[in-house]
Amino acid sequence: DTAVSQTPKYLVTQMGNDKSIKCEQNLGHDTMYWYKQDSKKFLKIMFSYNNKELIINETVPNRFSPKSPDKAHLNLHINSLELGDSAVYFCASSQSGTGSYEQYFGPGTRLTVT
């Protein structure tokens, strides 16, 4: 059984389109995250959700919106895609604890905007 899964694995789309990436975890964790990894392999946190509440919201464009229907799912919706959005997006989950960030990552979604 996959602990953290993402769909799709690859996403190719044109500028201006709207797309969503889905994430599900079966670990029973209460916190989920979205990260962006650029071409230089830098990992940057975009969002995290704890018990359906946004607890970290980095300075990402408001074209990006996380949606969590329940604590096992955190989807990422992107409006008006731009070339600079091309990257690998990782979902992760963890169990909250004071200062602890043992996260489990999904396999990633490679987004290519043309």
Added chain:
Amino acid sequence: LAKTTQPISMDSYEGQEVNITCSHNNIATNDYITWYQQFPSQGPRFIIQGYKTKVTNEVASLFIPADRKSSTLSLPRVSLSDTAVYYCLVGDNGAGSYQLTFGKGTKLSVIP
């Protein structure tokens, strides 16, 4: 600005011990230091986590000095399969705001 820094790359021969250091001058008081390993086309994988002094598990050791402004991941007797990128992760209170910050990663190449 808040900063977490680590060497860009390291080379090592098989069987040697490898130490990768991450500096995190503005680490949040209550946060642990966490290290991840990433292979190409995969998500990062948790290796080890610690708050202070020394932590050891079946994969690695983590050394953290008293001031917690740095940490050193130690991989004993590396093999070719340890070739990967290694990231440190801390909560950072630099610039007056809290951020969960990954280092930029250290690419470890293990040579036969």
